[in-house]
Amino acid sequence: MTAVLPPAWRSVLPHLGRPMPPDLTPESAGGSAVQVNLPLELVRQSVLDREYWEIPGEVADAYRRFRPTPLWRATGFERAVGARVPVYVKYEGGNISGSHKLNTALAQAYYYKRAGIRELVTGTGAGQWGTALAAACALFGLRCRVFMVESSLRRKPYRGVLMRMLGAEVHSSPSGLTKISGKPAEQIGNSLSLAIGEAVEYAAGHEGAAFSIGSGETYSILHQSVIGLEAQAQLAEEDAEIDTVVGCVGAGSNFGGIALPFFAESAAGGERPLLVAAESSTAPKLTRGVYAYDKTDATGSGPLEAMYTIGSDYRIPDAHSAGLRFHGAAKVISAMRHSGDIAATAVTQNDALEAGRLLTLHEGVLPAPESGHALAAAARLATDGADGMRARRGVLVCVSGHGYLDLAAYEQLLDGELGDEAPDGPALLAAVSGLTPVGAEPGATGPGRTALLTTGVRP
Structure with missing residues (x-):
């Protein structure tokens, strides 16, 4: 393929249709104010309704060492899972970090x-x-x-x-x-x-x-838009049709990078694919979480952000999906989930690593366990469907990184020693019990929060 590096990142902010809920500072949440040490340009990229941001020359030069990244139709994987529609893989593991990061x-x-x-x-x-x-x-x-x-x-x-x-x-x-x-x-x-x-x-x-x-900041998701922008050009070169885009979600930068350029394009008049966030079943913020204000780290010194969360104090079960084991989703991803612009599904680590094994066996690419969650979701969507969703024409899935430093996890899979620990329902409820629902006054409680966790699925 002859796709080239995009000259600019593309922001989804101008296309959301409504402003995102503002952060709550510790002062407005009952604490003291906090100083944010962030370059002005990153602040601007997080708040301005500007669609295109030119990639600085020095950054573009660094990108060219590994971008554009490959995209191909994974016909071997399709046969292995019994896919009824084409599955296209966008691979981000071919750099020194081994991932899209x-x-x-x-x-x-x-x-x-x-x-x-x-x-x-x-x-x-x-x-x-x-x-x-x-x-x-x-x-x-x-x-x-x-x-x-x-x-x-x-x-x-x-x-x-x-x-x-x-x-x-x-x-x-x-x-x-x-x-x-x-x-x-x-x-x-x-x-x-x-x-x-x-x-x-x-x-x-x-x-x-x-x-x-x-991962979770709006500017980091903007920088990841190079993934989706390249994929759009590469699919067009192949005259390939897709109606579903899948990425794994820790806080949201990988999913946002592959999916949100398609959302922006649809807002400009194109067809909007089904955008599916694949998360770990051990940290199911988008499928079992609540939309509330929560802290982003254990210090609680920064602003409280509006996010889908299982509670920053919830002790997430141990799993090999380490990069997905964050308690909350990025605020822009959460806002789009709340408005129904994106969908979500949860995947166990057994299913994720089995999907990774199949990609390794049939495509010659060893994915990270995190990427296996997206592959497992893509396989479901390309076959019998998942959570009421199904691809009709084709699936694009982002393999966010390689798994060469995760072979211990695959060894457990091959030896039949890999297990899954499901989240504890009462512990989930306890972890979100003191959070302020989005749209409520600070300190307020809302009956809808527990109902969401109990059902485990958001409409």
């Missing part, structure tokens, strides 16, 4: 360096984001510090080695370097929330450092 890491490192920042600090679950930020910092001459969830680092020690090869300082979280890491487990919520909270605290206490996050 590098698309926004490079952009953020560029903007933070221009703003005078000398060190970027972050938290990571599976390690893809930490690796991407380490690579971007190395390219733009910044220091990098990563707090990685302890269970993930233990399972995937070579993620830590790769980050260190790229010059980053890597800490297992809880690290003991921050005040929040010393709190009792019941006070710090889930593991990824803690790792992010440690990064927030560390950055706030060190001059020249800034916290950087790669």
